[in-house]
Each structure stands twice: as structure tokens, then as C-alpha cells.
Amino acid sequence: MKEITAKIQETAARLLTEGRVDIFIGWQKGEFGYNTKPFFAHSPEEADKLVFDEYSIHNLSNALLKFRDGHQKIGIVVKGCDSRGIVRLLEDNQFKRERLYIVGVCCPGMKDPLKKMYQDSGFAVQVNGDAELADKCRYCIQPNPVIYDELIGEKREPRLPEDRFKEVKELETKSYDERYQFFEQVLSTCIRCYACRQACVACNCRTCIFDETRPQWVGRETSISDNMMYHLVRAFHMAGRCVECGECERVCPVGIPLMLINRKLIKDVGEFFGPYEAGMEYKEGAKPPLSVYREDDPDDFI
Numbered sequence: 293m294k295e296i297t298a299k300i301q302e303t304a305a306r307l308l309t310e311g312r313v314d315i316f317i318g319w320q321k322g323e324f325g326y327n328t329k330p331f332f333a334h335s336p337e338e339a340d341k342l343v344f345d346e347y348s349i350h351n352l353s354n355a356l357l358k359f360r361d362g363h364q365k366i367g368i369v370v371k372g373c374d375s376r377g378i379v380r381l382l383e384d385n386q387f388k389r390e391r392l393y394i395v396g397v398c399c400p401g402m403k404d405p406l407k408k409m410y411q412d413s414g415f416a417v418q419v420n421g422d423a424e425l426a427d428k429c430r431y432c433i434q435p436n437p438v439i440y441d442e443l444i445g446e447k448r449e450p451r452l453p454e455d456r457f458k459e460v461k462e463l464e465t466k467s468y469d470e471r472y473q474f475f476e477q478v479l480s481t482c483i484r485c486y487a488c489r490q491a492c493v494a495c496n497c498r499t500c501i502f503d504e505t506r507p508q509w510v511g512r513e514t515s516i517s518d519n520m521m522y523h524l525v526r527a528f529h530m531a532g533r534c535v536e537c538g539e540c541e542r543v544c545p546v547g548i549p550l551m552l553i554n555r556k557l558i559k560d561v562g563e564f565f566g567p568y569e570a571g572m573e574y575k576e577g578a579k580p581p582l583s584v585y586r587e588d589d590p591d592d593f594i
Contacts, residue, residue: 317369356381373537
């Protein structure tokens with residue numbers, strides 16, 4: 293990945309020197325080897341701090357929301373899922389395409405820094421799955437950027453399991469009571485830190501319904517009813533809009549299987565309104581299935 297890092301640094305320095313961008317967003321190395329974090333370069337000299345390695349896992353497209361009301365031109369490095377996030381922002385009219393210079397990187401799959409931290413902690417912590425690959429990357433359907441101005445690296449094949457929706461189908465076989473018990477159990481652990489919301493590129497409302505106080509749609513306490521209200525409302529807001537970057541589940545401090553919920557909705561939207569995959573291509577004016585209305589929309593469920 294050293295060649296990719298060098299190319300990113302060269303590109304960022306060139307764009308900043310020529311004044312084609314005001315800020316270049318990528319990753320930099322942190323204090324620990326597995327601590328790669330987002331970085332904002334404002335000058336050609338700062339471009340030398342940019343890196344791309346096996347822990348460049350953060351979806352950088354979410355960082356663009358910090359600049360949506362400005363006029364800066366922004367360069368940004370994106371993997372496949374990150375680029376789908378950019379399509380999401382463009383379709384939601386949160387950003388203008390002409391303000392972006394997108395450097396696409398064909399993603400080999402990222403390692404999970406949390407798994408590495410657990411392994412190095414000295415505590416007997418059980419690490420599930422492939423310790424060398426982030427859980428979210430096991431379900432990746434698009435490792436290559438879908439929108440870019442410049443592409444780095446050779447295109448790669450998706451690493452999908454044989455049945456992408458296996459866990460969803462297993463949940464669907466359960467009775468209503470069993471499903472309720474399952475979600476009651478997993479959502480009872482939610483501490484309502486809103487980390488999932490903050491990490492999600494599709495959660496781009498200027499004022500979130502859960503921050504409203506007049507009226508107050510959900511209580512401040514972490515009761516099971518309020519937790520379910522939060523997760524159900526958020527899940528339906530993700531229907532047809534989730535780009536499967538998996539950041540919501542990855543940053544959850546209590547390990548709630550949020551992508552299981554999202555994949556259920558992805559599966560249903562694909563069956564009822566598709567085939568459809570969110571953020572896989574950018575067409576000006578295009579909207580996700582549940583963001584538009586037609587008179588011939590199916591209504592036999594009413």
C-alpha cells in the first residue's frame with residue numbers, strides 16, 4: 293500500500309498547490325499502528341502526512357457534512373463504500389458535485405482496529421470472525437469506487453459470502469414473538485450514545501428527530517420502549533438509502549447487530565422496488581425508491 297500512499301500524497305500536494313482544492317481529506321497514522329484516522333490537509337506540506345493502509349477503515353464521505361454550507365473545494369480519498377456515501381450525499385442534495393475532486397482507491401479490504409486493540413490488550417477477549425478482516429468487509433458488494441475523478445490501484449472483486457442475506461433469512465424464519473424477544477434483548481443494551489447516527493452518511497438531517505424537544509418524540513432515558521422507538525425510526529429512514537459501509541455497527545460500543553436490521557430492509561427494498569442497491573451509480577436527479585412517489589406504486593400491503 294506504500295505505492296497508493298505515495299500516489300495519494302502526490303495528488304493531494306498537486307491539487308493544493310494548483311489551488312484546485314482548498315482542503316484534502318484522507319487518513320493519517322495515529323499513535324498506534326492500528327490507529328489510522330481521518331486527516332484534513334490544508335497545505336501542500338501537510339499532504340506528506342496522508343497515508344493509506346490496512347486500517348484506513350473510516351468512511352470519509354461522512355466528513356463532508358462539516359463543509360456542506362461552505363464554499364471550499366474539497367479533495368477526498370474514497371474506497372468503494374465511501375464513494376457510495378458520496379452518491380448518497382449528492383442524491384440528498386447535501387453537496388454539489390462541482391465542489392469535489394474525488395480520488396478513488398480500489399479497496400483490498402480493511403482490518404478492524406478494534407479487533408487489533410482487543411488482541412493487543414492482554415485481556416482474554418473473544419474475537420469473532422476473521423481477525424484479519426473487518427466484519428463489514430465480509431459483505432462488501434463494491435470494493436471499487438463508483439464515482440471518481442482519478443482512480444488509484446487495480447479493480448478488485450467483491451468478497452461476498454455465498455448467501456449475502458443468510459442471517460436475515462434465519463431471522464425471518466422465527467415467529468413474531470421470537471423476533472420481538474430477539475430485538476428486545478439486543479436493543480436493551482443500547483445506551484443511546486447516538487454513535488451509529490453520527491457515523492452514518494445517510495443520517496444527514498440538519499435537525500434529527502431525536503434531538504427535538506418540542507415535541508419530544510422519544511424520551512431521554514434508555515428504556516426498552518424508547519430504545520426500540522429510536523432504532524425502528526432510524527432503520528426506516530435508512531430503507532433504500534443505506535450504502536452498507538457498516539460504520540454504524542462498527543462504532544457501536546455495545547455490539548448491537550445494526551447491519552442485520554439494515555440488510556433486512558436492503559433485501560426487502562430490492563424485492564419490492566428493485567433490484568436496487570443504494571449509491572451504486574450517480575445520476576443527476578435520481579432518488580432512492582422510498583424517496584419518490586408514483587401512482588402505480590404497489591399498495592397491496594395496505
